[in-house]
Amino acid sequence: PREGIVINSAEMRLYYYPKGSKTVVVLPIGIGELGKDTPINWTTAVERKKDGPTWTPTKGMHADYAARGETLPAVFPPGPDNPMGLYALYIGRLYAIHGTNANFGIGLRVSHGCVRLRADDIKWLYQNVPVGTRVQFVDQPVKATVEPDGSRYVEVHNPLSTTEEQFNSRELVPITLNQAVSKVLVDASVNQDQVNGAIQGRTGMPVKVNGVENNI
Numbered sequence: 001p002r003e004g005i006v007i008n009s010a011e012m013r014l015y016y017y018p019k020g021s022k023t024v025v026v027l028p029i030g031i032g033e034l035g036k037d038t039p040i041n042w043t044t045a046v047e048r049k050k051d052g053p054t055w056t057p058t059k060g061m062h063a064d065y066a067a068r069g070e071t072l073p074a075v076f077p078p079g080p081d082n083p084m085g086l087y088a089l090y091i092g093r094l095y096a097i098h099g100t101n102a103n104f105g106i107g108l109r110v111s112h113g114c115v116r117l118r119a120d121d122i123k124w125l126y127q128n129v130p131v132g133t134r135v136q137f138v139d140q141p142v143k144a145t146v147e148p149d150g151s152r153y154v155e156v157h158n159p160l161s162t163t164e165e166q167f168n169s170r171e172l173v174p175i176t177l178n179q180a181v182s183k184v185l186v187d188a189s190v191n192q193d194q195v196n197g198a199i200q201g202r203t204g205m206p207v208k209v210n211g212v213e214n215n216i
Contacts, residue, residue, distance in 0.1 A: 004134030005046075005097075007115060009038050010141035011157045011204060012107050014097070014115065016129065027125075030105035030116035034167050037160075038113050039095065040139040046089050046097075046131050052078030053088035053098060061112060085119060087126035091135050098122060109160070142177055142199075144184035145206075152184055153206040156198045175199055185209065 002024070006015040009031050016025040031038040055076040057065075065072045076082045085099020097115040099122035105111065106118055117125070141159040146152050159175060161167035177185070185195055189210040198207040 001136075004136070005129065007038070007097075007135070007137050009040055009137065009139045010160055011143075011155075014117070016125065018128070025124075027117060027121045028106050030100075030108050030110050032111050032113035033109045034161060034164065036112045038111070038115060039137045042137045044091050044135050044137075046091055046129060046133045046135060048090045048131060049126055049129075050088045050090065051126065052086060053082065053084045053096070054078055055082055055084045058112075084114075085117075085122055087122045089122075089125060089129060097125065097135075140178070141175060141202075142181050144181040146184055150189070150210075151208055152187060152190055152210045154181070154185060154195060154198050154209050155204065155206045156202045157204045158202045172200070172202070 002017045004017060004019075006017075007013075007029065008015070012029050012031060014027045014029050016027070017023075018025070056074070057072045057076075062072050076084070078086075080086070081101055083101050084096070085101060088096045088098040090096045095114055097117065099119050100116050103118065105116050110116070139160065141157045142154065144152065144154045156175070159173040161173060166173055184190075185192075187210065191209055194207065194209040198209065201207075
């Protein structure tokens with residue numbers, strides 16, 4: 001549903017639908033690395049917000065860094081050196097939508113499961129998203145739509161790897177079309193060769209699949 005915050009891990013995008021508005025704000029994100037995945041198929045809410053969050057690494061995080069020969073402080077106080085950045089929206093006991101102290105990791109799987117944003121983007125969310133806002137996590141590598149003029153578009157992203165073998169392989173991760181996408185693409189006007197091309201190409205860009213080709 002177009003409500004609150006929707007986080008689509010597959011395309012590494014956060015969507016915010018301001019209440020009472022017909023607009024949508026779309027922001028790029030970083031997500032959890034393989035084995036420390038950002039949740040999917042989970043609906044929760046913004047429980048609290050923090051200007052100047054404190055980060056307390058878990059025992060597991062200390063162990064991960066120690067294995068790389070690095071030592072983490074017991075606590076990172078608020079400030080520009082905090083890996084959570086300057087603002088955070090807490091969503092449940094273990095996860096947060098937060099910034100970063102380095103402009104790195106957006107569009108990548110680099111966090112311990114939290115959702116990472118650029119400094120300006122998390123500041124905007126902090127200032128504009130109320131506590132209690134609905135937050136939904138999804139994993140949808142394929143999206144499809146029918147425009148008012150009858151044009152049909154499909155947008156395909158490479159699905160997230162779920163194993164080390166997939167992650168390190170050059171082979172494409174298999175894609176399964178959900179019911180909503182299939183309903184758009186089974187129309188008689190749709191060119192299935194264009195659909196298959198979009199699925200193979202996985203460009204993350206909308207591709208028109210009926211009528212005269214006019215990708216946007």
